[in-house]
Amino acid sequence: MRAVDIIARKRDGLALTDDEIRWFISSYTRGDVPDYQAAAFLMAVFLRGMSRQETVSLTLAMAHSGDVLDLSDITDYAVDKHSSGGVGDKTTLVVLPLVASCGVPVAKMSGRGLGFSGGTLDKLESIAGYNVNLSNEDFRRLARENGIVLSGQSHDLAPADGKLYALRDVTATVPSLPLIASSIMSKKIAAGANGIVLDVKVGRGAFMTDLDEARALAQIMVDIGQDAGRDMIAVLSDMNQPLGRAVGNALEVAEAIDTLNGGGPPDFREHCLELAGYMLRLYGRGQRWIDEGDIRQTLLKHLDSGTGLAKFRQLVTAQGGDVRLIDDPSLLPTASIVETYPAAQAGYIAQVAAEEIGMASFDLGAGREKKGDPVDLAVGLIVHVKVGDRVEPGTPLVTIHANDEQRLAACRARLDRAFAFSPTPVEPLPLFHGTIFGGRPTPE
Numbered sequence: 001m002r003a004v005d006i007i008a009r010k011r012d013g014l015a016l017t018d019d020e021i022r023w024f025i026s027s028y029t030r031g032d033v034p035d036y037q038a039a040a041f042l043m044a045v046f047l048r049g050m051s052r053q054e055t056v057s058l059t060l061a062m063a064h065s066g067d068v069l070d071l072s073d074i075t076d077y078a079v080d081k082h083s084s085g086g087v088g089d090k091t092t093l094v095v096l097p098l099v100a101s102c103g104v105p106v107a108k109m110s111g112r113g114l115g116f117s118g119g120t121l122d123k124l125e126s127i128a129g130y131n132v133n134l135s136n137e138d139f140r141r142l143a144r145e146n147g148i149v150l151s152g153q154s155h156d157l158a159p160a161d162g163k164l165y166a167l168r169d170v171t172a173t174v175p176s177l178p179l180i181a182s183s184i185m186s187k188k189i190a191a192g193a194n195g196i197v198l199d200v201k202v203g204r205g206a207f208m209t210d211l212d213e214a215r216a217l218a219q220i221m222v223d224i225g226q227d228a229g230r231d232m233i234a235v236l237s238d239m240n241q242p243l244g245r246a247v248g249n250a251l252e253v254a255e256a257i258d259t260l261n262g263g264g265p266p267d268f269r270e271h272c273l274e275l276a277g278y279m280l281r282l283y284g285r286g287q288r289w290i291d292e293g294d295i296r297q298t299l300l301k302h303l304d305s306g307t308g309l310a311k312f313r314q315l316v317t318a319q320g321g322d323v324r325l326i327d328d329p330s331l332l333p334t335a336s337i338v339e340t341y342p343a344a345q346a347g348y349i350a351q352v353a354a355e356e357i358g359m360a361s362f363d364l365g366a367g368r369e370k371k372g373d374p375v376d377l378a379v380g381l382i383v384h385v386k387v388g389d390r391v392e393p394g395t396p397l398v399t400i401h402a403n404d405e406q407r408l409a410a411c412r413a414r415l416d417r418a419f420a421f422s423p424t425p426v427e428p429l430p431l432f433h434g435t436i437f438g439g440r441p442t443p444e
């Protein structure tokens, strides 16, 4: 086979065969196909699209370009979750221990933040000593011993995606549904999951700003998973305003701990209950955990009794983190300047623009511009209001945690653009915009 022929076929709008796609991806991963041909291939896919069958072939070729985790000695059914990324999304920190506390093993690899979108690994590193770089042996051992492990992604997992994603970034080929869907799903499949819950964010603070596009992406990912023999549930969740109140690494860890203690912001708590519930439902597959009321009662009990928090403590201990800060979150990294950003006028909150809040936190130093940049774990925002809330002049809208006056000024200017007020009542935003089921969990 020749790369140029495969590129030409896609350029002309023809469907590629499974063999062609597998050959192209494995040759590119080995370095036998150069970047310039892979770039042409990506642009042809971007312009011509891919059928469901081609997208499944591409996903599986990328998933098998490196190691594929086999977790069958740890659990006969592995559940995983993936979030497409948003502002204030610390869901994994709550959902993983919560699910594990129900006796369902979870072994998850997470990523770092980029731009204004946070990453679970950065948040975890707010916990002094927490080791996100585990060897394969330690990852498996901790999953087996504790039923929970949460680390960075192994370099050997879906290496084709790593190479292709970097190339897409510089060839204007990121926003392509088959390329995004195959990129996300290849990593999930390589990570050994049997059942996957996808949290597809939609709104101004998400990768996908349009509901129809987000739904199309969720559907493609569900289809891919189903064709690859996985059970799938995709949740479309709103990301027009931040999730919960905290935005910024250590602040989000504190909010996650509060939620695992039975507290936390109501929207975030509900979001966690929904996602954890779907993970349990996948795990049940018609056996245990099929009754939604039963699932919710169990999860509520585990939140309010501290059973989920005990699992989080076990996770942090096992990965070398300082557990004292779970009981005393004031030991988390703290910022030197803490000030309030008040409402300038009375009214109903009509907008808490998630992307502006995310950028305001980024301006403080909580995010990274490019891979490898350092992040300030202590800085960020606590957003006290949601769309629909009534405020008076001077009502605190945000508490800013900063370490630098110049950055603080940039943050304040950004916050001036984040809020809008209405003289008449405003409907609160929905938490979810729908759920897509694939594989066995399809409801009756």
Ligand code: URA
Residues within 6 Å of the ligand: 165, 174, 179, 180, 181, 183, 184, 207
């Ligand atoms: N996240 C990924 O992992 N890949 C994409 O292509 C987009 C978002």
